[in-house]
Amino acid sequence: MIASNLSAISCRRANSALCLSAVEEHLEASSSYRNLSPTGHLLVAVTLGFIGTFGFLNNLxxxxxxxxHKILRSPINFLLVNICLSDLLVCVLGTPxxxxxxxxxxxLIGDTGCVWYGFANSLLGIVSxxxxxxxxxxxxxxxxxSMEADATNYRKVAGGVVMSWVYSLIWTLPPLFGWSHWTTKTANNISCIICLFIFCLIVPFLVIVFFYVLIWRTVYMQKLTLACI
Structure with a gap:
């Protein structure tokens, strides 16, 4: 998510690690952001406007x-719809x-708005x-x-959708109640950031890599079997 320079600067005054997760990349170069020209602000606004509009219309x-179309309501497509819904909500609740x-x-919306911005983007990003x-x-x-969809598949997918939201809430609600005041480099702050990084980025990424490697291996072995026949 692209954020403006002054958005990131103002967010530093908020006491939520969620703000950090939303704009941490921008804070690393904050000195240059302070000197962003009106043209720079305009370019960022145009980019955000395009991303927000295109993302909203595409996901909608x-x-x-x-x-x-009932034919599209397969188990896998339910997961894709969950991803589209979370991305659509980012375009509505975050990008504007x-x-x-x-x-x-x-x-424009103060420290409370900054916390909301961080919470909404973090929640929806983790869900995706x-x-x-x-x-x-x-x-x-x-x-x-089997390639055939049945009730069992739908129940599993529904469980996966619910789990994605519950898991995301587990990690994004605690900072709203005091876990991490990231204006200071305390153990409380560092532990929150590390946990978010490991359990909300690294672990899902490794799961994705693991199963797609298994898929690739299965396809490869099937091709070898067919070649031998």
């Missing part, structure tokens, strides 16, 4: 097609604030990533089992 189209900040050259991990597992199970 997917959801409309899914609702209108950073877009408005870029157009005005300053953060966990959904991708569940999707990789579902694709592997589909390849190893």
């Amino acid at each position: 189209l997917v959801l409309v097609l899914f609702c209108r 604030f950073s877009f408005a900040a870029s157009t005005q050259g300053r953060w 990533l966990i959904s991708l991990a569940v999707l990789s597992y579902e694709r592997y199970c589909t390849m190893m089992g």
Whole structure:
């Protein structure tokens, strides 16, 4: 997610690690952001406007097609819809604030808004990533089992969707209640950031890699078997 320079600077005053997760890349170069020109602000605003508009329309189209065409309602597509929904909500609940900040050259909704911005983007981003991990597992199970969708598959996918939201809430709610005041380099702050990095990025990424490696290996072995026949 692209955020304006002044959005990141204002967010430093908030006491939530979620703000950090939303704009930490921008804070590393904060000195250059202070000197961002009006043209720079305009470019960021245009980019955010394009991302937000295109993302909203694209994901909305997917959801409309899914609702209108019953044939698309397969187990795997339910996971894709969950990802589209989370991305759509980012475009609605997150991007407009950073877009408005870029157009005005300053953060407009204060520290509380900064915390909300960090929470919403973190929550929805983790939901998407966990959904991708569940999707990789579902694709592997589909390849190893029957290609026909049944009630069992739908229940598993529904469980995966619920798990993605619950898992994300487990990691994004605690900072709202005091876990990490990231304006200081305390053990409380560092532990929160490390946990978010490991359990909300590294672990899902490894799960995705693991199952897609298994899928690739299965396909490769099948090709070798066919070649030998």
